[in-house]
Amino acid sequence: MSTVSRPGGGSGEGAPVAFEATLVRWPGPGGWVFAPVPDEYAPPTAGPFGRVPVTATVDARTWSTSVWRDRTAGWLLAVPARIRAGKDHGDVVSVAIEIDHARL
Numbered sequence: 001m002s003t004v005s006r007p008g009g010g011s012g013e014g015a016p017v018a019f020e021a022t023l024v025r026w027p028g029p030g031g032w033v034f035a036p037v038p039d040e041y042a043p044p045t046a047g048p049f050g051r052v053p054v055t056a057t058v059d060a061r062t063w064s065t066s067v068w069r070d071r072t073a074g075w076l077l078a079v080p081a082r083i084r085a086g087k088d089h090g091d092v093v094s095v096a097i098e099i100d101h102a103r104l
Contacts, residue, residue, distance in 0.1 A: 016096055019038055020092055033084060051066040052066060053104060054067055056096070061083045
């Protein structure tokens with residue numbers, strides 16, 4: 001389950017959003033780990049290949065990446081091991097994302 005808030009009460013497309021998410025490991029060998037993005041704070045549309053570039057912060061670690069729209073799982077933020085710092089499937093993380101309009 002995710003808890004969602006807009007930092008500073010912001011609103012509007014592309015405004016930063018912050019939420020807590022439970023990490024999910026995709027099944028299979030070498031499966032990626034994702035933080036699901038709640039639909040109400042996901043980008044309004046998907047770009048090429050179903051992705052939207054964002055600046056993401058997970059547990060105070062920030063990097064440039066993208067969120068992806070999966071047909072069954074919804075919007076997902078892939079969280080690499082270097083960012084997770086030992087956290088994995090089932091762990092709760094603090095997430096903030098902002099659409100990176102310069103990379104659209």
